[in-house]
Amino acid sequence: QAQQPIKVGVIFPLSGGAGPQGQHVTQAVQAMAAIINESGGVMGRQIEILSRDDESTPAVGVSRANELISSGVSVIIEGWNSPVTLAMQPVINRANILDITAISKADPILSGEGNPLAVRLNSSNSQDGAVIAKYIAGTKAKRIAFMTENDAYGNGAQESIEAELKKLNYAYDKVAEEKFPFNQADFRVALTNVRAANPEVTIAINANEGLGMPALIRQAKQSRLPGQLVTAVGTVAPSVISVAGEAANGVIGADIYFPDVEPFASNEANKKFIAKTQEMFKYTPDKYMALGATSLQVWAMAANEVKSLDKEPVAKRIRGGSFKGTIFGDVSFAANGQLESNHKLFTIENQKIVVRPASN
């Protein structure tokens, strides 16, 4: 009986616009599972990954969660789209299974309504706002424009940037504010408005990495948008740059994970993870993959420590706790389950992400 593997459920979009990224995250979790299994597994048992496709649709996500629950998983790692996460939370919670949200960013995920013992790894909007605000203050730019995805994520991100600017007592003019729907691909109308306002800094908040963000970057360049284009934290992954092409050069962004930059470059856990992913999937991990893998890693560490697979003890160990030697280095979680993260600013040069040394 002891040799039965522990089942771990993984739910991400594997098809549709977010499919490629979801597949990569799932692969990263598998790579991490391989690493854990090689080093003895969890409580002496091997881990088996059961992966499902939520098709970016809440109703499908809920079905998939139910499926995993009835196949007896001990934990579910999920969450690319916030509504899907929010829909799955109550279902997983009622089944008394630990639910770790890897990426979905909406604030209510940690509110405790859907899941009182929620855990999330991706940075929150308020953490993200600070780093962008600090950058703006540093440039002394006064004319600021926003191009914001019109949903909870986009509006929340913009709000937190503005709130942080206020905290810094930084005076500025909001010369333009353009909202657009998530699946917009043609920004010419919005850009025309922004351009006419002649901003010094334009902040683009668009989580649609497959379509919207590369389109926005290209069209901004083509339309000769004046000033500096800054992207919200975590919205420019290498995949965005590869679609946006040369137009991406010069864009500024910020993120929490860079595989080959210090302190990650010399982090043993990270090196092992990168090597494993490259070996198994011929792919260098990005932030989302790191978040997915870390979710599993943290869960395994916690379960090994408390010697239980039950939801409560493991969740309590994670929430408010600290872990050493993760992919992200030594990390700690806030009492509400949010991972504390470190942001770095970067510039895109020659279609490569170059971390700005000045930032910490």
Next chain:
Amino acid sequence: MNFSQQLVNGIVLGHAYALIAIGWTVLLGVARLVNFGHGQMYMLGAFVTWYGVSRLGLPYFVAIPVAMLAGVAVGYVMQRVMLQLTLKQDLVSIMIVTLGFGYVLHGAAALFFGSTGQILETPFSTKDIYWGDLWFTYQDIAIVIVAILFFAALKYVIDRTRIGRLARMVAEDPQLAQLAGVNVRRVYLGVFAFEGAAVALAAALVAPRTPILTSMGFDEVIITFVVVVLGGIGSVTGSYVAGLALGLFTAFFGAFVSPAYATAAAFAVLIAVLVIRPGGLAVSPGGR
């Protein structure tokens, strides 16, 4: 706001909409058929062009006819399968079968082309024109010119030529058309093949404006639907005008209010128009 730039945006957008809708205009207006797989055929047209240009290294001008041929093939196969439904004029079933084709096309294209975003680059799309404060590309010019030519030619063919008359006869009463010596099956197949070619051409011209994904097509089918209905079902001129109007509306609503609500606003206007004038904007002589 920059009025002249928004005007340019609106005009280009409007012609793009009209061009995307042209195949369905013929299908719906002329043959009283619907095709909810229209959006996916657009997607396929874009991806075949992209595949030709960036994977097979074909020149853009060769890739376009290749995409159109693919469109013809898909249209032909669809109609071949649906022929019995078409002859029975079972519109509800046709609606849903074409929806099914859209699903199949989407699934197959995603498996074949992958689901990551791609950029369809053409010799025109990378050439920007800056004219004082105005910005547009040669691709935009191509869209406007092709749309105008296409609509003019279509109008002529439908109103003045025998082919147009044949299609209209079949649309109204396929069985009576047989008695006039018309090969009804061939007309249906032909109209659908035309739809395939037209939407592929539209895709090859319009898709370079934005990144392309195999999951796209939804917006296109909706826009087409709006254009065709607003223009008055069956009216070629009507759908040109409706496409242009929709483009201008999208641009100026985006400029004055917000792009976030442009689609909803367009729909609200559409509802209002149709409630006041159930026949859409076009006036056909003698009333329908």
Next chain:
Amino acid sequence: MKSGIKTILFAALATIGFFVPTLLGGSGAVYAACVLIAIFAVMSYGLDIVVSDLGEVSLAHTVFFAVGAYTTALLSASAGIGPVLSLAGAILMVLLVAAALGFVTLQLREFVFSLVTYAVAVVAATVAQNWDFLGGSDGLRGIPAFELPWLGFTARNDQELWPVAYLLLLVAIYLVSAFRRSKLGQAAMMVHLNQRLAVTSGVDPQRVRLQVFLVSAPITASAGWLYAYQRAYISADVLETYFLILMLTAVVVMGRRLLLGPLLGVALIQIQEKFFSFGGYVDKIILGSVLILTLAFLPNGLFGVVAPLRNLFTRRATPVGKTIPERS
């Protein structure tokens, strides 16, 4: 008479139906699937009477579904109102919405009708996504469990919710069959098949259309009501095409105007999606192909294949008996 036998047969079928999840092993996944099938079937029945009887393809039924779900979520989560009153509230709300929509679309037919109803769905989705009162794009959380204290009944999981879902399904099916036999149902058919003749037979098409809407919307909305309890979270995704396609497919795939058609259609789709899934894309190809093949090559729908059983399920199971051949 024959109708007596039929009544007994239906009663037997209804009783057996209740034990289907138990017969299938009674696991959590089975109950979850069965509850969802019941809910989505009820949702589809609302659309069924508009598509099959009125002959119009309404694309706005997701709005009715959403109105039911949102009203329930608001009433139960924020106002702490129980299921019975929230159902009443949902029906009341949806009647208002359906009356407005019915009024707006009175003059419209065919594609134009479809498009306008679709437009309404898009506008509704935009409203739901942006109106904070409805939770915006984050949706509404914190819907309590389905609880009827005066009956000592609480449904914390799908197994416990199953009796409610099944009862709702039976009521919906019965209502639809009564509708079809009623004056209104017949009038709907008349308007559908020949409007001019209907008018000269004393039927007011506009009134009939409106009334059919008012019957159809609460059926779909009551599915939304139960869905809110089942999922405990409602967001604008209930207005997405997923539900629309599900409904439409369910209504047509088995063959139109079959009383049990929508139920079997939903069951087929859900079972494939839940137990025989091959990943999003292949599933899409499968669903698409099933639609194409059944509609293009099986003129009587999938159900036509098992023709001998058909008489049991036909719409006009009344004593007209065998004299009325099915439409082909």
Next chain:
Amino acid sequence: MSTRPVLEATDLKIAYGGNIALDVPRIAVRERELVGVVGANGAGKSTLVNGLLGWSRGSPKVSGKIMLDGRDISDLPPHERVRSGLLLIPEGKLVFAQMTVEENLASSVDVPTEGQGRRHYSSEEIYALFPRLYERRHHLGSQLSGGERQMLGIARALRLSPRALLLDEPSIGLAPRLVSTVLETVRALVDSGLTVLLVEQNVRAAIEVVDRLVLLERGRILAEGPASEMRDDPRIAEAYLGAHVA
């Protein structure tokens, strides 16, 4: 009058579902002949003319051999038969409602303007035959009165250069004056070289113009012969020639 049949059907059997609606061993129309088909409602007259063209709004099973000018056309689809010169003017809906009279008359397919026994009619000739259509030429089909539609139906068929014409109750809905005009027109068309099979309910008017008369009953030919002889046939006289005249 030549004796070679232009149109000939042998062993023609037509069934709807299991019901045999028509069973005719042989029926033939010779060059420049006007053959009338009469019979009660439901006798199978429409089934016969539709079957000759292989056309129907229902889905009948047709067997038998149909020859046009000695050529077997049994396996051709209806539109091919039309192109080879066999024209049908059906009962009921005859015009394209969404097209103007002019468009209805514009030729839809390429047909030989002259050919073996085929006669081309120009629009001028058509308008001369039916002046009323000329007045209405810019009106849509849906705007025509019942009689106008009937005329347009006949005119449309003439525009396709018929070799043989199948006419199903052309007098339906025509004013008495026009009935004789139309039948006389048909007679004149035959005299100028056309071959016509005419289904007519109005036996009294028909018998004046036809060469031969065929009496159908329940799908079978009950009597057949030259008009002059059939006029005195009791089966015709009693049932169709004035039994009900007050």
Next chain:
Amino acid sequence: MSGGLGPVLRVEGLGVTYGALVALDAVTWSVDAGEILGIIGPNGAGKSSCYDAVTHLVTRRGRVFLNGEEVTDTAPHLLAERGLKRAFQQNAFFHELTVLENMVTVLQDRYGTGLLATALLPFTQVRRRADAVEDARQRLVRFGIPEAYHDLKPTNIPYGIQRMLSIALAYGSGAKALMLDEPAAGLGGADMTHLINLLISLKKEGLAVVVIEHHMDLIMSVADQIVVLEQGRLLATGTPHHIQSDPRVLEAYLGRAQ
């Protein structure tokens, strides 16, 4: 019965224009209970348009009275409810239903049960339905549609029978005034005789019947009054005998004297 209280149906100064075309101009006529009014005239004279005007299916000028009450502004379906029924020149059916079902359907106003009643009293509904079927059968037979055709689709029965079905459907559950548009078109032999008998029996029942017809034998033998239209205008009114000898009618309509 409304006998003695003046005409059942009366129209005054009825006019219809389609664009520039005046299809009907200032036409006045009336029909009493137990009377048959014939309307004749050349093709395109405006006869069918006149029906459309009476039943309010087109915008028109003039006034319409039913049983002495003005119904000019009444909606078409309400006219039917009040007993003004009509048939169309082109056959009109519910194509996907059988002949019998067609008839049952138009009897709904008499036998149909409301939604609530159907749901709550299912057995009553079943009984009423059975009654409706029985009544429909009898009515069909009365209108000359033998049982053999009851289970076929309307387009699958002979044209002549289709005409009779159109009349039966128009009459529905009953009428005070019935307007028929060329009921004899396509009828012959026995069917024609049957139609004549039917018209006479309807008339005997006290129905006011209006018949448009090109079939002179029929109309002259059954009509009490005849109205002749030409180019939208009233050309003549009178008894069949009177009309048959009117030189204007002969010239415009009947052609050479018969």
